[in-house]
Amino acid sequence: MRRVAPLLLVGLLAAGCSDSKPGGSVVSPVPGNRLVHVTAPKGDPAKGKAVFTANGCAACHTFAPAGATGKVGPDLDKLADYAAKAGIPLDQFASTAVTSPPPPYVPPGYPKNVMPSTFSSLPAQQLADLVAFLTQGK
């Protein structure tokens, strides 16, 4: 029984979250809230590349893995540096930046109110794929 109880709990939590609306954030920006991690779909970087392209991210961002050279927004090849400056884990930083801009750290020289907020409606799986692509190899 002692080994079963925690598993049961996780199962119940997962069930409780499974009917959340698509587009709900995958990773909570609330520090220490681990519950959302438990139920987040696993991201596929290859699919995330397609999400990046389909949503026009390349028009504004430079990001080498996508062959993107946009200059309106920050260089996403340096995303790990930005997350470090903000002092939060990279995957959380990427997810928050996409779903509720502006992120806690924006490098000097870039606007803080230009990134569209419409990506908060991306389906959870697409967001997870996108975050996996943005954070791949970092």
Ligand code: HEC
């Ligand atoms: C219209 C231009 C534009 C588009 C389209 C755009 N962004 Fe942005 N993005 C920005 C700007 C400008 C910022 C700086 C913060 C802000 O404006 O809120 C930013 C910030 C970011 C950041 C955080 C970097 C930082 O530290 O400031 C990430 C990650 C990001 N964008 C990813 C994406 C992804 C992924 C997409 C496509 C789903 C996308 N952006 C589409 C302009 C854009």
